[in-house]
Amino acid sequence: MALTMTETVRVPRPVHIHRLRSALSVLVALATSGLIAFSILRIVAYAYRQGNGLEIAVVAALFALLSAYVVLLGARAVALSARAGRAVEIHHARELGAQASLRSWNALAWSCALLIATGLAWLLVLNDAAVSRTFFDLALIRNSSGEILSAFTTNIVIFAVSVVLILVWALVIAIARTLPGDAGRPLRLMATAYCDLFRGLPSVITIYLIGFGLPLTNLPLVSALSSSTYAIIALTLTYGAYTSEIYRAGIEGVHHSLIAAARSLGFSHAMTLRHVVIPIALRNIVPPLMNDCISLQKDTALVSVIGTIDAFNQSKIIAANNFNLSAVTTVAILFVAITIPQARLVDRLTQRAQRRRRAGGA
Amino acid sequence: MALLEIDDITKHYGTHQVLSGLSLSVNEHEVVCLIGPSGCGKSSLLRCINRLEETSSGEIRVHGERITGEGVDLDRLRRDIGIVFQAYNLFPHMTVLRNTILAPMTLLGQSCAEATDRAMALLERVGLAHKAHDYPDRLSGGQQQRVAIVRALMMNPMLLLLDEITSALDPELVAEVLDLVRDLAAGGMTMILATHEMGFAREVSDRVCFLYQGQVHEEGTPAEIFGAPRQEKTRAFLRDLVKAGRL
Ligand SMILES: Nc1ncnc2c1ncn2[C@@H]1O[C@H](COP(=O)(O)OP(=O)(O)OP(=O)(O)O)[C@@H](O)[C@H]1O
Ligand SMILES: [Mg+2]
Numbered sequence: 001m002a003l004t005m006t007e008t009v010r011v012p013r014p015v016h017i018h019r020l021r022s023a024l025s026v027l028v029a030l031a032t033s034g035l036i037a038f039s040i041l042r043i044v045a046y047a048y049r050q051g052n053g054l055e056i057a058v059v060a061a062l063f064a065l066l067s068a069y070v071v072l073l074g075a076r077a078v079a080l081s082a083r084a085g086r087a088v089e090i091h092h093a094r095e096l097g098a099q100a101s102l103r104s105w106n107a108l109a110w111s112c113a114l115l116i117a118t119g120l121a122w123l124l125v126l127n128d129a130a131v132s133r134t135f136f137d138l139a140l141i142r143n144s145s146g147e148i149l150s151a152f153t154t155n156i157v158i159f160a161v162s163v164v165l166i167l168v169w170a171l172v173i174a175i176a177r178t179l180p181g182d183a184g185r186p187l188r189l190m191a192t193a194y195c196d197l198f199r200g201l202p203s204v205i206t207i208y209l210i211g212f213g214l215p216l217t218n219l220p221l222v223s224a225l226s227s228s229t230y231a232i233i234a235l236t237l238t239y240g241a242y243t244s245e246i247y248r249a250g251i252e253g254v255h256h257s258l259i260a261a262a263r264s265l266g267f268s269h270a271m272t273l274r275h276v277v278i279p280i281a282l283r284n285i286v287p288p289l290m291n292d293c294i295s296l297q298k299d300t301a302l303v304s305v306i307g308t309i310d311a312f313n314q315s316k317i318i319a320a321n322n323f324n325l326s327a328v329t330t331v332a333i334l335f336v337a338i339t340i341p342q343a344r345l346v347d348r349l350t351q352r353a354q355r356r357r358r359a360g361g362a
Numbered sequence: 363m364a365l366l367e368i369d370d371i372t373k374h375y376g377t378h379q380v381l382s383g384l385s386l387s388v389n390e391h392e393v394v395c396l397i398g399p400s401g402c403g404k405s406s407l408l409r410c411i412n413r414l415e416e417t418s419s420g421e422i423r424v425h426g427e428r429i430t431g432e433g434v435d436l437d438r439l440r441r442d443i444g445i446v447f448q449a450y451n452l453f454p455h456m457t458v459l460r461n462t463i464l465a466p467m468t469l470l471g472q473s474c475a476e477a478t479d480r481a482m483a484l485l486e487r488v489g490l491a492h493k494a495h496d497y498p499d500r501l502s503g504g505q506q507q508r509v510a511i512v513r514a515l516m517m518n519p520m521l522l523l524l525d526e527i528t529s530a531l532d533p534e535l536v537a538e539v540l541d542l543v544r545d546l547a548a549g550g551m552t553m554i555l556a557t558h559e560m561g562f563a564r565e566v567s568d569r570v571c572f573l574y575q576g577q578v579h580e581e582g583t584p585a586e587i588f589g590a591p592r593q594e595k596t597r598a599f600l601r602d603l604v605k606a607g608r609l
């Protein structure tokens with residue numbers, strides 16, 4: 001490499017000063033700012049007439065600041081590019097050119113993001129603010145949030161109970177599906193049939209069948225439970241099938257030589273599962289289990305089909321009374337808010353598992 | 363009576379015959395080395411002895427009692443016959459100490475203190491007491507292998523099967539393991555070793571068996587086998603080793 005460099009040093013090579021790119025970036029930035037200025041004037045004026053000018057003004061100020069920043073970035077790119085063109089020393093020129101390019105890309109990316117955000121803002125206020133009124137009536141969101149939060153505890157209870165039941169039940173199914181030998185076959189087949197059935201059945205149908213079906217059976221015990229309990233049973237059955245597949249993948253992923261090592265010490269099949277296979281499998285399947293958890297949380301909203309007063313159902317009642325969906329927005333925000341930290345946690349755990357696997361493979 | 367009697371066993375993997383009428387008997391306190399070209403069935407034989415693999419026919423007896431076929435308590439059998447593999451198979455989710463005390467505690471009913479004392483003494487002997495609380499992935503291959511031997515010894519096996527335990531070790535660590543195995547032999551441990559390390563076999567064993575075509579082709583003392591092999595195949599095998607600079 002070094003040799004080729006010295007050989008070619010006499011050939012004059014062009015220095016990229018990215019004049020075009022910088023010019024483009026500043027033009028786009030200026031156009032974006034103009035559009036934003038126009039939008040701010042129109043939207044703030046409109047909001048002022050509607051009486052909630054203050055909140056909008058704050059957002060508008062933020063937009064204005066950002067667009068000014070973008071124009072600055074573009075201007076800086078042009079300036080750097082110009083200096084690169086004047087620079088005497090070739091390495092210095094290259095450095096300035098690279099900086100100009102970086103600034104240009106930044107300016108372009110920010111312009112793009114701001115344009116999208118402005119488009120969304122227009123969507124909210126178009127047609128006499130039909131979208132904001134329908135989905136984001138702040139007063140209604142504020143007023144309904146108390147009731148909805150208390151109904152949300154129903155979702156949380158359903159989730160918390162189900163998740164424990166699912167983790168245990170799925171493990172039972174997974175072990176049944178991995179039973180060895182001829183003697184294991186009947187249970188293995190039943191467990192497989194169960195998984196096939198409940199993985200194919202949409203959870204909303206399972207909830208519906210169990211929530212409305214079991215009370216009709218007049219069976220002792222199971223016909224007079226609360227609708228939350230039916231929801232828990234249905235969710236456990238559905239998610240048990242999914243989660244057992246995750247467990248099974250984990251169990252089958254444990255290297256057979258580890259199992260041979262345990263068996264050769266004299267551990268029985270069950271003891272090997274308990275002391276070696278399951279602990280190792282569990283460590284590997286935490287990320288997919290967490291993903292499962294997140295979708296279970298969301299699916300607690302399905303219980304509204306059997307009349308459980310959860311947050312979603314409560315919000316639908318409020319929405320119907322007010323001819324406005326903002327209360328449902330509150331629920332949506334709640335679900336998203338509790339999911340985001342978990343999603344980040346899954347990302348972290350997945351990364352850690354990958355690092356560990358790479359370290360193990362090295 | 364011999365501790366272990368292997369009587370005319372065969373072993374197939376599908377249509378591929380690995381052992382074909384192999385017989386061997388091992389006395390108490392005897393150290394027997396299995397040598398032979400790669401793929402001749404050394405590992406398979408060892409795995410048949412503690413029933414990790416099933417034999418296709420023939421009989422294996424321990425203290426005169428049949429251990430092949432049905433109606434044998436395999437978990438019980440495997441407690442008495444320890445095996446250490448070619449690839450170290452320490453449990454990755456447990457510390458070194460935990461790896462060694464798990465089986466005696468759960469299977470032999472030893473108390474934690476009792477098992478820990480014993481394990482620490484053995485780890486001390488193999489120079490790894492300071493690693494007792496580390497996880498296996500923090501140990502070198504050689505260190506892991508020594509822990510694996512300790513783990514097998516913790517069960518007080520009456521027969522120890524060692525499957526190429528030195529093939530993953532650095533030369534200086536081979537010496538340490540050799541010392542350990544020599545110690546065990548001096549202590550009266552009955553052992554069967556599969557190995558490619560002929561120096562090791564020559565030094566440590568009472569008897570050497572050359573496996574060829576799924577049978578014990580020739581057996582004798584190390585001096586007989588390495589000094590004056592009678593069979594042409596044995597001579598050829600040893601000649602190749604000398605050519606490869608391994609003998
Ligand atoms: N699980 C298996 N399925 C099919 N064939 C197998 C299996 N295990 C071993 N074999 C075959 O059986 C033969 C004997 O294998 P084995 O591992 O016993 O040889 P080895 O003497 O231990 O060899 P090495 O010295 O390389 O360890 C080989 O040909 C191998 O390919
Ligand atoms: Mg082998």
